Amino acid sequence: MTYWMRRLRVALPWLAIAVLSAAVVMLALLPAAWITPQFAKQTRGHVNLVDPAGSLWHGSATLMLAAGSDMSAPTLLPGRIEWRTSFWPLFTGRVRMTMRQSEAMPEPITVDATPRSATVTPGELAVPASLLSGLGAPFNTLDLQGEVRLSWSDWRSFNKEAFGQLTVTLNDVSSRVSPVKPLGSYRVLFQAQGASSTVELTTIKGPLMLDGSGTVSAASTSFRGTASAAPEARDILAGLLNLLGRPSGPGTVTLSFAH
Numbered sequence: 001m002t003y004w005m006r007r008l009r010v011a012l013p014w015l016a017i018a019v020l021s022a023a024v025v026m027l028a029l030l031p032a033a034w035i036t037p038q039f040a041k042q043t044r045g046h047v048n049l050v051d052p053a054g055s056l057w058h059g060s061a062t063l064m065l066a067a068g069s070d071m072s073a074p075t076l077l078p079g080r081i082e083w084r085t086s087f088w089p090l091f092t093g094r095v096r097m098t099m100r101q102s103e104a105m106p107e108p109i110t111v112d113a114t115p116r117s118a119t120v121t122p123g124e125l126a127v128p129a130s131l132l133s134g135l136g137a138p139f140n141t142l143d144l145q146g147e148v149r150l151s152w153s154d155w156r157s158f159n160k161e162a163f164g165q166l167t168v169t170l171n172d173v174s175s176r177v178s179p180v181k182p183l184g185s186y187r188v189l190f191q192a193q194g195a196s197s198t199v200e201l202t203t204i205k206g207p208l209m210l211d212g213s214g215t216v217s218a219a220s221t222s223f224r225g226t227a228s229a230a231p232e233a234r235d236i237l238a239g240l241l242n243l244l245g246r247p248s249g250p251g252t253v254t255l256s257f258a259h
Contacts, residue, residue, distance in 0.1 A: 033052045034056055035056050035059075035085075035095065035097075036048075036049040036050070036052045036061055038095070038113060043157070044160070044218075045066055046065065046066050047063070047064075047065060048063075048064040048065075048066070048074070049061035049062070049063065049064070049081065050062050050064050050076075056085050057084065057085050057087070058082075058083070058084050058085075059082070059083060060080040060081060060082040060083070061080060061081055062076055062077070062080055062081070063076070063077045063080075063081045063101060063104075064076050064077070065077065065127060065131055075127065075128055075130055075131040077101065077103070077104050077127060077128075078103050078104070079101060079102050079103035079104065080101070080102075081099055081100070081101040081105075082099070082100055082101075082102070083097045083098060083099045083100075083111075084097065084098050085097045086098075089112075093114055093115070094112060094113065094114050095111075095112075095113045095114075096110065096111070096112050096113075097110070097111045097112075097113075098110050099111060101125065104125050104126045104127065105123060105124065105125050105126075106124060107123060107124070109121050109122075109123040116158065116159060117156070117157060117158040117159070118156070118157045119154065119155070119156050120152070120154070120155040120156075120164075121154060122151075122152060122153050122154060123151070123152060124149060124150065124151040124152075125149070125150045125151075126147070126148070126149050126150075127148050127149070127150055128148065129144045129145050129146050129147075129148050129170070129173065130143075130144075131148065132144055132148070141177070141243060142175040142176070142177060142243070143175060143176040143177070144170075144173050144174070144175055145173070145174050145175070145176075146170055146171060146172050146173035146174055146182065147170070147171040147172060148168065148169070148170050148171075149168075149169045149171075150166065150167070150168055151166075151167045151169070152164060152165065152166045152167070153165040153166075155192075161194040161195050162192040162194070162197070163192055163193065163194060164192050165189070165190065165191050165192070166189075166190040166192070167187065167188070167189050167190075168187070168188040168189075168190070169185075169186075169187050169188075169204075170185060170186045170187075170188070171185045171204075172184075172185055173185065173186065173206075175240065177239070177240060177243065178236075178237065178239075178240045179236065180207060180208070180233060180236055180237060180240075182206065183206055183207065183208040183240075184203055184204070184205055184206015184207060184208045184209070184210075185203075185204040185205050185206055186201065186202065186203055186204060186206075186210055187201075187202050187203075187204055188200070188201050189202075190216075195217060195218070196215055196216065196217040197215065197216045197217070198213065198214070198215055198216075199213065199214045199215070199216060199223065200212075200213045201213070201223075201225055207229060207230040207232070207233035207237065208227065208228075208229060208230075208233070208237060208240070209227070209228045209229070209230070210225065210226075210227050210255070211225050211226060212224055212225015212226065212255050213225065214257070220258070220259060221257070221258070221259045222257065222258045222259075223255065223256070223257045223258075224254070224255065224256050224257075225254075225255040226245075226248070226252055226253065226254060226255060227241055227244045227245060227252070227253050227255055228241075228249075228251055228252040228253075229241060229251040229252075231251070234250070234251035237251075238251075241253045
């Protein structure tokens with residue numbers, strides 16, 4: 001063994017330690033902005049983290065949600081969402097984060113993502129009713145107010161296809177175009193099944209009764225249902241029903257949407 005080969009053999013372990021240390025330092029210094037674009041990418045722009053601060057390991061950002069397919073009228077949630085990232089999964093190409101939103105999310109969730117897929121553990125989130133305005137007509141006209149909660153099962157996305165169940169519960173909803181307050185409470189169930197999703201609307205209680213079903217995909221959206229008023233509220237809700245759809249019977253209109 002030559003002199004230089006002996007020197008190289010002695011120095012090689014220290015060189016490996018130096019390279020590993022440099023890599024660890026670089027990972028430790030990664031800013032929060034490095035990870036935030038991944039949320040918009042995996043959710044097709046419906047979930048965005050803006051104004052990031054801190055690092056990949058311990059950071060925070062403002063949560064911005066967009067309900068519509070064109071991502072218009074995004075809604076900023078009050079407070080900030082905070083996260084902590086596990087170190088070792090990064091060596092297998094995964095990002096595993098525990099996230100909490102102090103004002104809107106009662107329990108933390110875990111996000112486990114790779115370049116091609118992502119998994120989110122079940123959770124619940126309170127959002128402003130103004131989020132629904134992003135869905136377009138008639139929601140932007142109605143200007144709904146009330147308590148809105150999102151809850152979801154294990155949610156998975158793979159190659160831009162989503163799988164899971166999302167429930168939107170609207171409690172004691174009112175509208176600026178109706179003197180009846182509240183109009184009622186409702187539940188919307190989204191079932192993501194890959195490239196397309198189904199949606200089902202039901203009424204929990206209230207003088208304004210809504211029901212219907214439809215499908216949502218990247219190429220098209222369709223929904224068909226009915227809106228009706230309780231007998232004692234037909235006269236006072238007649239104007240609102242006319243805004244919602246085409247008359248199909250006493251105190252009843254057809255809800256129809258296709259895009």
